Amino acid sequence: MLVELHKKLKELIELAEYIRDIKGEEFLSIGNICNELTDFYHHFYDYSQEKIISFIQSYEEKLGKILIKAEETLTPYEIVKIVRHPQRFTLLDILENVYDSYMELGGEGELNIDPAVICAKAIITRRVGDEVYFHQVMVIGHEKGHGEEFRRGGSAAPWGNEKALRYMKMAETEGIPIHFYIFTPGAYPIEDYPGAAQQIARNLFYMSKLSVPTISFISEGGSGGAEAIGLTDLRLMAEKGYYSVISPEGAAAIEAKLKDERPPRELVEKMAKALKLTAKDNLQLGTIDRIIPEPPLGARRKDYEFFKRLKYEIIKATDEVVLQTRSLKMLRKYALSKQNFENFSYYVNWELSEDEKEILIENRYEKYRKMTQWAVLEPKSFFKCLAQRGTRLGQSIAYEVKYRVLKSGQKTFKRFFEELASESSLLLKPVSDPIKSVYNLIVGKKIRTKVRMPGEIEEETEVYVSPLALQDRTVTCPQAEKFGCPDLWVPDLYGEFCGVCPNCGYHFPLEYNWYLNNIFDKGSVKTFNDEIASGNPLNFEGYAEKLKAARKETGLNSALLSFEAKIGGISVVAVMLVADFRQGTVGVAEGEKFIRAVEFAKVSRRPFIALVHTTGGIRIHEGTMGVVQMPRCTMAVRDYVDSGGLYIVIYDNNSYAGPVASFLGSAPYQFALKSTRLGFAGPRVILETTGQPVPPDYHSVENALKRGHIQGIWDRRELRKKLFFALLTMGAPNLYYR
Amino acid sequence: MKIDFSHLTQILQRFKAKPYKIYPVLTPHTGKIIEFKIKEGEEVRGPSGKWLEKPGTPLFILEREKNPKLIRAQYNGIAQNIRTDLLNRFVEAGEKVLEIKHPLSQEEIISEVLLNALLVIRAPETARYILSPELGKRLEKEGLGKVSVKEGDELLIMTFMKRETPIFLKERGTYIIYQIYFKPFELVQAGEPLLGLCPVEDLPHLEKIIQRIKAEWSL
Amino acid sequence: MKDKVLIANRGEIALRIMEACELLGLDYVAVYTKEDEESLHVRLAKKKYRISDYRDMNDLLAVADEEKCTAIHPGYGFLSENYRFARRVVKRERPLIWIGPTWEVIRDLGNKLYMKKVAHKLGIPVIPGSVEPIYNEIEAELKAQEILEQAYEEGFEEVSFLVKAVAGGGGMGIEEVKNLEEIRPVFRKVRAYAKRLFGDEGVIIEIKIPLFQHIEVQILGSKHGEYVHFGTRNCTIQSPFRQKRIELAPGFYQMGQYNFDPAKKEAEIIEHSLNLARHFNYDSVGTFEWLVTPEGKYYLMEVNTRIQVENEISAKISFVKNKPVNLLKEQIRVAFEEKLGYSQRDVAFKGMSLEFRLIAEDTKRGFTPLSGVITRFDYKEHPWLTMRTHVPKDKPYTIPTQFDPNLALAIIYGEKFDDLMEKSKQFLNEIVIEGHTFKNEPLVTNIEFLKEKLGDVYKFLSI
Missing domain, CATH: 1.20.1270 (Substrate Binding Domain Of Dnak; Chain:A; Domain 2)
Structure with a gap:
């Protein structure tokens, strides 16, 4: 007693x-x-x-x-504290209490390629009347407890996410559903192979078309780290969980523009509220599907009632995803049936047929396509809306006819082109007008056998002059000490030198207009969807004013430009993340514009180019509304690439975080200009997370190339030529000009 | 090995009498000195940090063609003999603006002493030098005291009379690159040391010498 | 306000510009680098500034502003044919007069392919070859074949090719190809070299002229559309790296043995050169370089948009209204928008002139440039001899290692050919240059080489 x-x-x-x-x-x-x-x-x-x-x-x-x-x-910040509390339940508690048996794969405890990520083959049972049914599932998730000292707080290393991907593929092979459990403050931000950003992008790319039902459950959803295993058919969230673009402390540090000191407590609490990171908020925003209730102040390790509930909910969620691929009637019946924690009314077989797999993936695409669309700000009338739909449809048909029909005829010059290519030479001339002759080849004109003596000397056409060039002053190359570069006269530097130091090749930043005017054929750039504007879906205090200022300053409605253009006569669809607008960060408007542009490229069978003038990541002021642009856009990319498109990403200046870890990083072809800094998290975040400083060249393109992130380093002075060459030699034969 | 321990003692005595070196700070080019950032007798620091990523103390601003250029300290020490009279005046290239009295660290003493002990590759001409690209890469990766070279290996590239001339190791045997005495692209007078090499077999003896200097110098 | 010229060069040309300024009553400012402190141009300049590098545009302009200069004379070499510098000089907020052709002309004529295109359009013969840069092997082979046919049509027999980097020059990035099969590998090699060294992969193919004389025309244009020429020069005697060593004026020896009428050919070459100059509104001194074959065919090679080292031999044989000419003075005058004040009719030619380039180089070991200390530098003064040098006679001189080791130019005048040869020999026998290298070996010069080559003047040579 x-x-x-x-x-x-x-x-x-x-x-x-x-x-x-x-x-x-x-x-x-x-x-x-x-x-x-x-x-x-x-x-x-x-x-x-x-x-x-x-x-x-x-x-x-x-x-x-x-x-x-x-x-x-209970306040939002207290919820964050609940989630972080050592008494909170972890994945191993779930495996013990929700599943009936499990076997950890690829590691146990400390003997693990990444102890922060657990993969387990588990069996979950359900009782229907007197019958007990067994379901096999793959459980993948973060573990931060049961050995805190080696779990890295649930931050998956790049190879941890790679391990997760491997077991996803295994589940796919075996045709069993995957249950993802997200307990992470964020990914471990190091660039070692396979690279934090790269691996998350790969996971998202693959998960877009996983052919098995996927359910995720979020307790601690830290931005990109959460998305790495979060793109699923149904997203559950613990009532006392949080799901956020950034930690409230991180947001506070950014808002207060702090460098080394800790942000004040009041500001952190304010941010926790502003970020709309609770389950309730997220359900309202539509970034999750369902909340799993918890006891007061949240479930702890021994809350067995909660685990019972979770078991019921996770089976039910899987059932629903499966039934959605079968019949709506059945689904309705299922939903209306009186089931409880102890007893299910139905047994649902979780194995999918080939047709059902297709429907599953379609459903998933639709789900993400619709997500956050309610927040897209697009002024249009009902009629315009209808009309647009009409043209879209018409367009699609027109392109279909044009290219299907033309295709056979184009085969001939394609063969001719292949012959030339096998000679390892493409009759390519890189300087003034290199592009015409090659294009002529491709569209079937013969090579001139007689050397052309130019009759009239071509007058210089009007050249775009960067506004940066219009000053009589000099600047010092940042690498002058290392390479002995002379000071550069600004009109030369920003004029003929394309912002590149002729001595060492250092690339100075240039305004985005430079690219629009110098990379594409003169007058060929036509922007579309300009009216789609960044809004303030979270009603984040002060954000509306910041947007207004950015709009006024740039004349743009969002940080992403989408446009049609031509390079050497080849028509492309392109997007550009512009540094001037909130550091090229991505929110709802940018995500939506990106997806529409990709879809446009898909129907018109054109190459799709993403120029990254700079991107600072997901815009924190749009919270998880911004975060889910990662899976949304990556799905669109996957769909485009699978349909035979050519997706090329070109990084310049600074490219970090979410976008690199999703729709940019998942591109089959990624190139970076010489002085780009490229990676997942900046040096300060790495220092804070890992406690280790990184060398100054950690995010350099040379290292990005060495780590296998990018396919090559390009020189801005040759960008047009290189892009043209890429358009000719890369990508699938489904492109309109092949 | 060209050094014995009695000789070493002598050399060390010399350094003990004058344990510092005076580095002049010259204007890299013409221009106007528009601001001094330091005062007479102030302490300055050269580039620091694990990768020398933190730049040195700002000394003065030299403006030319509307480009105000911050000139920073390349060495630790005390700023002295500052030519404040040059403020707001047009100066020629190579004008001495101040001096940095730089206390020699143990490492630098070793480096200086080793000039007497190592096989020193000296500048054949007054010219500009850089490490041969391949050697430079290896040194960057492995560091001093690790990279070995042998007879016939390309060590340096000399820019001289508008031509680039490679400099090869002429001595027989295998050597370890132990010291670098020059800065890339800077004009080196003929006869000044460029590299200090140690024959692989002498490495133990060299370590002993260094031990000895360390012991003596910390006293 | 009195005009003031910044002399953006070193050595003997700086001295000649100083002299011309003084003749015109202009102020000037000289610049020098640390290595040049002992040079005569530093000692003799009244006003001078130490700069970091003769190529540092910023230092030059900073000094020009500080000294309130109104014009800049680039001399030869360094920045003289850098159109960006010329452009910056005239386009900056405080513009200066550029003593040389306009930047557009420097750019257009400096682009050899463009120049070739224009010349071709004007009916001026250029060396058969590609007129646009070639970037791939197939095209190179096609082009070579075509050039070969063209050459046969024009009567060439054993044709070999030169594969050149477009951006190259001064003997760099040129390879010879004897037969068509070698084109591809050589092309790849030159292309890779060009990419590495010049950042531009462009390559051209030309036929190699086996035997030739190098003839150049000295042109002067003003900003008022006036043009005169000061005859021709013959610069056939060069080092194996295509650097001139002996120059003569006039370009053709009228008493020599030719398979053609030299006077007629000379007149044609001059006329073509003037045509091209007019086309570009050329408004300064300029040199048009030609190759002439033993058969009397001639081809325009390139245009030098600056004052030449060897300008003075043309000046020596030219008389304007019976007075001697100073081409540097003329160059500065036209830059300040003065009219010439004379026409071609006022220019008369008399006598012959020859220039030796005295250089510290080891002609027996690949013409390696040498540095060291000159301890004795002596020659006899003669009325027929003009020495142009920055090397002091009165004290030892260390040859800086950053520049070509040119020591002096000896310009000799003679009434007749035999007379000129006699005096030239006498000079070479009298001149004394002694010194030692840093390795304490005796300093070698090219005097012996010059003696040996003196017998080759006015001959058709090959390289």
Whole structure:
């Protein structure tokens, strides 16, 4: 009896301390209560049994009331603290309590390529009447407890995400559903092979078309790290979980423009609220599908009722995803049936037929395509809307006819072209007008056998002059000390030198207009969807003003330009992330524009080029609305690439975080201009996360090439030529000009 | 090995008497000195950090063709003899603006002493030098005291009379690159040291010498 | 306000520009680098500034501004044919007069392919070859074949090719190809070399003229559309790296043995050169370089949009209204928009002139440039001899290692050919250059080489 009381008292202390940790010392004198409890605990054996019983009873009551009050006054930042608390349940608790048996694959505890990621083959059972049915599933998720010292807080290393991908593929081979459990503050931001950003991008690219049902459950959803295993058919979220683009502390540091000091507590709490990171917020925003209720102040390791509930919900979610591929009637019936935690009304076979797999992937595409669309700001009338739909459809048909019909005729010159290519030479001239002669070849004109003596000397056509060039001054090349570069006269530098130091090849940043005017054929750039504007879906304080300022300054409505253009006569669809507009960060508007551009490239069978003038990642002011642009856009990319398109990404200046870890990083062809800095997280974030400083050239293109991130380093002075060459030699034969 | 321990003691005595070196700070080119960033007697630092990624202390601003250029300290030490009279005046290239009195570190003493002990490759002409690209890459990766070269290997490239002339190792045997005495692209007077090499077999003896210097110098 | 010229060069040409400025009553400022401190041009200049590098445009312009210069004379070499510098000089907020042709002319004529195109359009013969850069092997082979046919049509027999990097020059990036099969590998090699060294992969193919004389025409144009020429020069005697060593004026020896009428050919070459100059509104001194074959065919090679080292031999044999000419003075005058004040009719030619380039080089070991200390530099003064040098006679001189080791130009005048040869020999026998290298070996010069080559003047040679 005494033993039990002792145990009970200990649990009470744990609870009191838990409440104290979440709500703070001051909250209803919880600090004092903790002290009283520990005091009593220390002298436990000095008291009589009666005394102990009454003490425990009174404190049980007290804590019960406090717990209810605590739950009622729960703030978003307290939720973050719940999620981070060591008493919170972890993936291994789920494996123990939700699944009936499991076997960890590819590692156990510390003996693991990445202990922060767990993959397990698990069996989950359901009772229907008297029958017990077994389901095999793959469980993949983050683990931060049960050995905190080696779990890295649930931050998956690049190879941890690679391991996750391997077991996804295994599940696909075996045709079993995958349950993903997200318990991560974010990915471990190092660039070692396979690279943080690269691997997340690869995962997203693959998950877009995983042919098995996928369910994810978010307890701690830290941005890109969460997405790495988060693109799923149904997204569940723990009631006391958080899912956010950035930690409230990180957001506060950015907002207050702090470098090394800690942001003030009030600001952190404000950010937690502003980021709309709770389950309720996310459900409202449409970035998750369902909330799994938790007990007051959240489920802890021994909340068995919660695990029971979770088991029921996860089976139900899987059933629904499977049934959606079968019949709606059945689904409705299933939804209306009276089922409970103990007993299901139906058994659903989770194995999918080939047709069902197709529907599954279609459903997934639709789901993500629709996500966040409600927040797209696009001024248009009902009629315009209808008309647009009409033209889109018409366009699609026109392109279909044009290229299907033309295709056979084009085969001839294609062969001719192949012959030339096999000679390792493409009659390519790189300087002034290199492109025409090659294009002539491709469209079937013969090579001139007689050397052309130019009759009239070509007059210089009007040249675009960068506004940067219009000053009589000089600048120092940042690499002057290393390479002895002379100071550069600005009109030369930003004129003929294309912003490149002629001595060492250092690339100075240039305005985005330079690219539009110098990479593409004169006058061929036609932007579209310009009216789609960044909005303020979270009502983030101060963001609307920032957007207004950015709009005024740039004349743009979002950070992403989408346009049609020509390079040497080859028509392409392109997008460009512009540094001038909020550092080229990505939110709802940018994501939507990107997807529409990709889809446009797909129907018109044109190459798709993404120029990255700079991207600072996902725009934090749009919270998870921004984060889900990662899976959304990557799905569009996958669809385009699978349909036989040619997707080329070109990085310049600075390219970091979410976009690189998704729709940019998943491109089959990625090139970077010479002085680009490219990676997942900046040096400061790496230092904060890993405790290790990184060398100054850590994010250089040379290292990106060495790590296999990019396919090559290009020189801005040759960008047009290189792009043209790429258009001719890369990509599938489905392109319109092949 | 060209050095014995009695000789070493002598050399060390000399350094003990004058444990610093004075580096002049010259204007790299013409221009106007528009601001001094330091005062007489102030301490300055050269580039620091694990990868020398933190630049040195700002010394003064030299403006030419509307490009104000911050000139920074390349060595640790005390700024002295600052020519404040040059403020707001047009200066020629190579004008001495101040001096940095640089206390010699143990490492630098070793480097200086080793000039007497190592096989020193000296500049054959007054010219500009760089490491041969291949050697440069290896050194960057492995560091001093690790990279070995043998007879006939290309060590340096000399830019001289508008021609680039490679400099090869002429001595027989295998050597370890132990010291670098020049800065790339800077004019080196004929006869000045460029590289210090140690024959592989003498490495143990050299380590002993270094141990000895370390012991003596820390006293 | 009085005009002031910044002399953006070193050595003997800086001295000649100083002299011309003084003749015109202009102020000037000289510049020098640390290595040149002992040079005569530094010692003799009244006003001078130490700069970091003669190629550093920023230092030059900073000095020009500081000294309130109104014009800049680039001399030869360094920045003289850098159109970007010329452009910057005239386009900056405080513009200066550029003593040389306009930047557009420097750019267009400096682009050999463009120049060739224009010349061809004007009916001026150019060396048979490609007129546009070639970037791939197939095209190279096709082009070579075509050039070969063209050459046969024009009567060439054993044709070999020169594969050249478009951006190359001064003997760099040129390979000879004897037969068509070698074109591809050589093309690839030159292309790779060009890409590495010049950042431009463009390559051209020309036929190699086996035997030739190098003839050049000295042109002067003003900003008022006036043109005169100062005859021709013959610069056939060169080092194996195509650097001139002996030059003569006039370009043709009228008493020599030719298979053609030299006077007629000379007149044609001059006329073509003037035509091209007019086409570009050429408004400064300029040199048009030609190759002449023993059969009397001639081809325009390139145009040098600057004052030439050897300009003075033309000046020596030219008389304007019976007075001697100073081409540097003329160059500065036209830059300041003055009219010539004379026409071709006022220019008379008399006598012959020869120039030796005295250089510290080891002609027996691949013409390696040498540096060292000159301890004795002596020659006898003669009325027929003009020495152009920055090397002091009165004290030892260390040859800087950053530049070509040119020591002096000896310009000799003679009434007749035999007379000229006699004086030239006498000079070579009298001149004394002694010194030692840093390895304490005696300093070698090219005097012996010059003596040996003196017998080759006015001959058709091959390289």
